[in-house]
Amino acid sequence: MLIAAPLLLALLVGVCECSTVTYIDLGHAVDENSMHWVNLKPFTREVLHRGYFEHGDYWLESYSFCTPEHLSTHLDAPSHYAEGKWSVADIPLERLIGKGVVVDIRHKVRDDPTAELMADDLMAWMDEYGPLPDGAVVFVLTGWGQRYGNKTAYYGNDNNNSTNLIFPGINPGAAQLLAGYEHASGRRVFGVGIDTASLDHGPSKTFKTHIDLSKENIYGLENVANLEKLPTKDFEVIVMPIKLTGGSGGPTRLVARIPALYSAAMAFYRPASHYLLLLLATFTILILL
Numbered sequence: 001m002l003i004a005a006p007l008l009l010a011l012l013v014g015v016c017e018c019s020t021v022t023y024i025d026l027g028h029a030v031d032e033n034s035m036h037w038v039n040l041k042p043f044t045r046e047v048l049h050r051g052y053f054e055h056g057d058y059w060l061e062s063y064s065f066c067t068p069e070h071l072s073t074h075l076d077a078p079s080h081y082a083e084g085k086w087s088v089a090d091i092p093l094e095r096l097i098g099k100g101v102v103v104d105i106r107h108k109v110r111d112d113p114t115a116e117l118m119a120d121d122l123m124a125w126m127d128e129y130g131p132l133p134d135g136a137v138v139f140v141l142t143g144w145g146q147r148y149g150n151k152t153a154y155y156g157n158d159n160n161n162s163t164n165l166i167f168p169g170i171n172p173g174a175a176q177l178l179a180g181y182e183h184a185s186g187r188r189v190f191g192v193g194i195d196t197a198s199l200d201h202g203p204s205k206t207f208k209t210h211i212d213l214s215k216e217n218i219y220g221l222e223n224v225a226n227l228e229k230l231p232t233k234d235f236e237v238i239v240m241p242i243k244l245t246g247g248s249g250g251p252t253r254l255v256a257r258i259p260a261l262y263s264a265a266m267a268f269y270r271p272a273s274h275y276l277l278l279l280l281a282t283f284t285i286l287i288l289l
Contacts, residue, residue, distance in 0.1 A: 026254040027073035034072035069249040076220035088247035098137035116171035145195030169201030175209040193221030
């Protein structure tokens with residue numbers, strides 16, 4: 001009985017609580033409909049070949065494309081706003097895998113479409129959830145991402161005028177807190193992301209948030225998707241930009257990796273061998289009793 005009981009307990013725990021991983025795609029597709037900074041040219045694609053090969057029975061599909069760096073979900077390299085800092089290809093690989101946190105300011109944006117994440121918001125977050133982890137990728141959830149695909153709703157106008165934009169962002173004071181976080185705490189901030197077209201809010205003319213982060217080699221992630229599907233903390237972020245030599249930015253595949261626990265209902269999906277072992281342990285206990 002002393003041998004069978006631990007086995008039964010382990011099997012029961014395995015039925016009720018199964019460790020797994022959930023992946024969330026945080027990126028929008030790259031195509032002719034992708035949102036891009038208002039005064040840049042859009043994505044274009046040319047068909048080089050699409051069809052069966054002339055002298056064979058196999059299919060061949062090939063294209064060329066032209067795109068601005070800052071289109072769809074993309075990375076802003078530090079060199080975008082700070083001379084001599086990392087370009088896209090310079091960013092060390094280990095800084096492209098980080099520990100994600102989400103700061104939710106949707107309540108502020110409901111009252112003010114140009115609201116900003118303030119330093120006080122970050123301090124309040126840390127008071128509630130603890131310090132930022134070393135290697136943090138900090139996401140700001142504004143709710144603005146739901147407007148993605150509608151140019152007028154997303155930018156606040158339907159033309160290419162970049163001086164009259166309406167969307168939320170990150171205040172320079174919050175950027176300075178993040179930029180100085182390693183010096184103050186010893187914990188590094190790798191990147192900062194947001195579900196809008198820019199880290200700076202729409203009315204900004206100086207882009208000081210970009211500048212303050214870039215000077216510390218902290219990259220930006222813009223037009224991020226599905227932030228509302230993420231937990232507040234304790235998930236991994238995998239950042240996969242195009243490895244563009246000298247690039248100030250580039251379209252990026254962005255993934256969140258979330259540890260999760262299946263409920264007892266998922267026990268129905270366990271293999272039959274699991275239940276055979278469970279029955280065997282049960283009968284063994286009954287016999288020993």
